[in-house]
Structures are given as C-alpha cells and as structure tokens.
Amino acid sequence: MPPVKKILFFVPCTPYFPSGIVRVEQFFNLLEKDGYAYELLNMIHPRSQMLLERLDRSAWGKQKITDFVIRVAIHLVFLPYQYLQMLKVAAQANKFDIIFIQSNLMPAPIVDFIQRKNPRIIYDFDDAVFLRNQARAIHIISKAWKVFAGSHYNLDFARRHNPASILIPSAVDLAEYPPLTANPERSDPIRIGWIGGASTLKYLRHLVAPLENLARKGYHLQFLITGSRGSEKLIPRVEGVELKVIEEYTHAEIPSLADKMDIGVMPLDDGPWEKGKCGLKLLIYMAAGKPCLSSPVGENQIIIRDGENGFLASSAQEWEQQLEALISNPDLYQRIARQGRKTVEEHYSVMKVYEMIRAELVDA
Structure with a gap:
C-alpha cells in the first residue's frame, strides 16, 4: 500500500x-x-x-x-x-x-x-x-x-x-442543489436576486434604472439582496420595486437563498479587479436552475454564452431588455434555466x- x-x-x-x-x-x-x-x-x-x-x-x-x-x-x-x-x-x-x-x-x-x-x-x-x-x-x-x-x-x-x-x-457542489423540475416556474412577484457582500453592493447601481423602468411597465418585481452585512446605506433604492434584504448568510445557506430567486444577477464595473473574479455567483444561480444575467466582464464572458445559457448586458438598456425577455417569455426562461444547470454539470x-x-x- x-x-x-x-x-x-x-x-x-x-x-x-x-x-x-x-x-x-x-x-x-x-x-x-x-x-x-x-x-x-x-x-x-x-x-x-x-x-x-x-x-x-x-x-x-x-x-x-x-x-x-x-x-x-x-x-x-x-x-x-x-x-x-x-x-x-x-x-x-x-x-x-x-x-x-x-x-x-x-x-x-x-x-x-x-x-x-x-x-x-x-x-x-x-x-x-x-x-x-x-x-x-x-x-x-x-x-x-x-x-x-x-x-x-x-x-x-x-x-x-x-x-x-x-x-x-x-x-459548485451540485449535491446541495436539487435537480431541476421539468418546467421551472417563477413566483409572483418575480424575484430578481443577488448574492454578495458589503464590498460589492456598489455594483447594484447598474440595476436601478432597468428595474425602475420594468416596474413602470407594470411588472411586479421584488429585488432580493443578500449579504449587506450592516451596510444597508449602500443599497440603492429602486422606485416601484419591493426590496427584501438578507444581511448575512453562511456558505451552507447559499443553495436555499438561490432557490428563493427567479433570476440571478451579477452586475460589475469593467475594471482590473472585476476582471479577475471567477464568476462564482453565476455558477450558484445556474446550479439552482435560475436564469442569470451578468455584465460582460472577465470570466463571466467565458461562463455565459450569451443567449444560450444566460445573458450578458453591457448597458442599462440591455439589462432592461434581457430581464424583460426572461420575465415575459416562459419558454425562454425555462430553456436558459436548463442550459445554465447543464453548464455547471459539465464544467463547474x-x-x-x-x-x-x-x-x-x-x-x-
């Protein structure tokens, strides 16, 4: 031996x-x-x-x-x-x-x-x-x-x-995430979710205008923010959108948090530090069977094949358009959810x- x-x-x-x-x-x-x-x-x-x-x-x-x-x-x-x-x-x-x-x-x-x-x-x-x-x-x-x-x-x-x-x-440990149902369903209100920490709350400003515009169009939305850790003053207020904040979470709680979402988002600035990030948020959303959107920065551009297993949005207009497409088109929502999960199964x-x-x- x-x-x-x-x-x-x-x-x-x-x-x-x-x-x-x-x-x-x-x-x-x-x-x-x-x-x-x-x-x-x-x-x-x-x-x-x-x-x-x-x-x-x-x-x-x-x-x-x-x-x-x-x-x-x-x-x-x-x-x-x-x-x-x-x-x-x-x-x-x-x-x-x-x-x-x-x-x-x-x-x-x-x-x-x-x-x-x-x-x-x-x-x-x-x-x-x-x-x-x-x-x-x-x-x-x-x-x-x-x-x-x-x-x-x-x-x-x-x-x-x-x-x-x-x-x-x-x-991502897929054993912690239940298999997808045949037709992943969304809740009402539609929960746009983000998992992060106090240091990355600043990126959420990219979502304010897109979410407010969708609310004006009559979409019933909830913005679920996890990981503020006592930095609520950094959380942007989004007019017309219900805000739910979970200040803290443990690593073991991440799968259940992701399961509360309908769509996962990962906005980023296009800077040197952001380019080095590994896209873990996206992998969490995908493992949970949640369609995801991200800024086209760093590894996110590798993980997401735009329009196939997620969406990349580089402007407020694109964020709004891609979110609306997922909200209004159940077939697209389900296809992206399945492809995202498949991406994690095959590579991550x-x-x-x-x-x-x-x-x-x-x-x-």
Whole structure:
C-alpha cells in the first residue's frame, strides 16, 4: 500500500473568506477518499474578522474617522498572529508532500524559506491579488511548483511568471442543489436576486434604472439582496420595486437563498479587479436552475454564452431588455434555466473540478 500523501492548506480565514471553502474545504471528502491526509491553517485570526464585522454594524463603523482608526488598531493587534502562522507553515513545510497556499501573499524571505524546505508549493488564487501587492504576488507565483488560477485573466498574469500555471475554475457542489423540475416556474412577484457582500453592493447601481423602468411597465418585481452585512446605506433604492434584504448568510445557506430567486444577477464595473473574479455567483444561480444575467466582464464572458445559457448586458438598456425577455417569455426562461444547470454539470461541478486538481497532484 503506497504511503499516504499529506497536504498542508494555508488559507486566509475560513469561514470569513469564502475562497477557503470554495477552493479548498469542499474538496476534503474527495481527497480523503483518494487517500490524502491534510491539515488546514488560517493566516488571519478569526477573532479579528469577527471584530471587523461587528464594527461594520456599529455606529462607530458608520463614521469615517472612527472606522479607520479602529480598523487600523484591529489590524495591528492581530498582525503578529499572521506572522506566527506564516512561520508555522515554514517550520512544518518538510513534513508535508505539498504546501497549498490559497491567495495568501507573504514576504519574499518567508516564501523562500518555505520553498527551500519543500519546493512543492501550489499557489492558488481566485481574485486579482496581484493588484494589491504585485511584488509579493510575482514572487510567490514564480517560486511555486504549480499555480492554480481561478480565471483566465488571473491565468494570463500567472503564466507571465510561471509556465506551470493552469486554470482551475471555482466549483459548485451540485449535491446541495436539487435537480431541476421539468418546467421551472417563477413566483409572483418575480424575484430578481443577488448574492454578495458589503464590498460589492456598489455594483447594484447598474440595476436601478432597468428595474425602475420594468416596474413602470407594470411588472411586479421584488429585488432580493443578500449579504449587506450592516451596510444597508449602500443599497440603492429602486422606485416601484419591493426590496427584501438578507444581511448575512453562511456558505451552507447559499443553495436555499438561490432557490428563493427567479433570476440571478451579477452586475460589475469593467475594471482590473472585476476582471479577475471567477464568476462564482453565476455558477450558484445556474446550479439552482435560475436564469442569470451578468455584465460582460472577465470570466463571466467565458461562463455565459450569451443567449444560450444566460445573458450578458453591457448597458442599462440591455439589462432592461434581457430581464424583460426572461420575465415575459416562459419558454425562454425555462430553456436558459436548463442550459445554465447543464453548464455547471459539465464544467463547474465539484467532481469535474476535483478531477482537474487530482491530475495535478499525482506527481507530487
């Protein structure tokens, strides 16, 4: 019997950073079945994230000066913990077959020390982290044994610094989403849904005019917003449209939230950070059998084949037209819903993506 291979996963901070769940934890059962052992380390102390979330909801967090001062204080108090965690990885590196670093950017000397003890470093990133600290990103990518990029935009950057870079898309566990009914039905009012967080509420401004125009045409709509996390002041008001806000949710609640929607939306700005996103919202909507619309930015243009498994909208007029088409045409609604689900089944399910990951682990 071959010896068990051990992997050390070093993630930002689960469950506060969903990438640790989506890119790492949801594959643990499959890794165990294939005979891998693993350990998980957070870089950031969970208590620091808990305090930051409390700040977001507090009166102090609503004032720019106090918000800034308290955030800096929290960061400084917990910064030593981050370095201790990095050093812990370095100290244990030679005890594992693979060191899997998810998104974390570390000082070059620490990366070099880890690599000397264990050259089999996999660096995985699903956001354009190189925009935050390009020097650190380039260094860890160039030193990695392999690089897993979550989007084509991120992959292009990674390949400039490491030819052993491949695309590993984010995945959705279809076991958590019930199979589609023969004819997916819509509710009344029609629920236009969005799943996100406080930092991405700003993108919802792209939907205000389209939704208001549809309401003026007599469509009965509800705008379902999940993930505001105490930032309700950033939520746009849409005249004539019922607003329902769910402030917080856990990863386990995402399938049930998506099931409450009729149409899923993912508006984005067309900027460098947005181009690095992996389109996970779209995959969630598709897995739940909900037709989706998105801005034609980054990986969204890869996931969505416009008019086939979803729609791309680059202007307020296009958002309005595509939403109206889905609302007014039941056959189109059902066709797009089925094709979206099929897209996830064929390309973005946990099993499909795990097969890609497993192929990269075999020669460790």
